[in-house]
Amino acid sequence: MSQACKEIQDQLAGYVDQEIEPVRASTISQHLGKCPGCAQEASVQSEVKTLVREHAKQVPAPAHVRAEIRLTLERESSRFGFLSQLRALFQWQPLPAIATTIVLMALSGFAAHFFFPSQAILGGNDVQFVDGSLEGEIICVDCTLMDMTATPYTHDAIHRLGLRCKDGRLWSILPSDQGRELARDPSRFRRQVRLVGHLFQSVRYIEVKEFSLI
């Protein structure tokens, strides 16, 4: 292959995609009329382009990916909102703001124990759990709480999976690998299952290690 052919063949994509200057394009046209090898390569370019376009379709993103992205952005946006409010506070009156923040932070440590015992315990050093198993129905914690309190509230994200045991108690499922796997298939919703894993009894969280339908 001559040097000219090599150069032209590296530009053939641009030639068939019409992404090349008109002057250069007409030079290539002339060359293709004389050189069967390059003409052959030019038709390869357009054939392959058509094949790829027809056969390599977009694949829709799975529903749980959409839901997780939406949740991530919501979480990120509330973090952003809090930070920007804090910043505005500091611009306004630095000293009282610093003092207020310190007091609030100190208080929030105590408050967490009262209002969010689960986070305080699961996130701290004093994690206490027993290994065990639970049987019950897979439900959405949010939907069930709504039913129980009759609150007119709709959560537009995904269902938050939980387990309703036969004694009527609700358990939340921690997002461990198996917990996520459990949530992945919507057909498991409302089914009776047996979950094996770590039970955080005081806060009724289960970290699922194994699960099976019953």
Place this chain on the structure above:
Amino acid sequence: MPRNKPSAEERRKKFEALAFPHMDALYSTALRMARNALDAEDLVQDVYLRAYRFFDKFEQGTNFKAWIFKILTNTFINRYRQKVREPLHTEFDKVEYFYTEAEKERDDKYETRYDEKRYADLFGDEINTALSKLSYDFRAVVILCDIEGFSYKEIAAIIGTPIGTVMSRLSRARQQLQKYLREYAQREGFVKNPK
């Protein structure tokens, strides 16, 4: 409190309106880059979070799809490419071995019906298999041009190379694809082996 900036809520709504319509395109591309569904999921989620964090850097009125695809390729190269362990430039016969090993590893690791189905959707036919065997540099330009329909100028900005490089990579990538498809057709007996 002064309200000269849009609220976090408004900012998020605006971002979602621009970014969510591209989710299928981003996911498909992520899947073709990472070549396995779990990495593709993580990658797309990463991309959305990063794009959201850098949303202030996006210049209103410019091409949002190209902007978020640039984040996708950068994230893939920085975080996932080492993990996927692929050679930079490849010839098909060399890749064959690497790829079957990688596939086997993947199947052992993520043996779920879900994953297989999704993978089959994408790589169910030979065009997709051929595409997945291209080196990343070649694969990226084919995906961006022939599947996502970006112009050369946009592709150059997305992958950070001159337009001439986009053109020569694309020319060679399509030649390689054709070579692979011809070999496949010969193996399957659709065309006769040239003597």
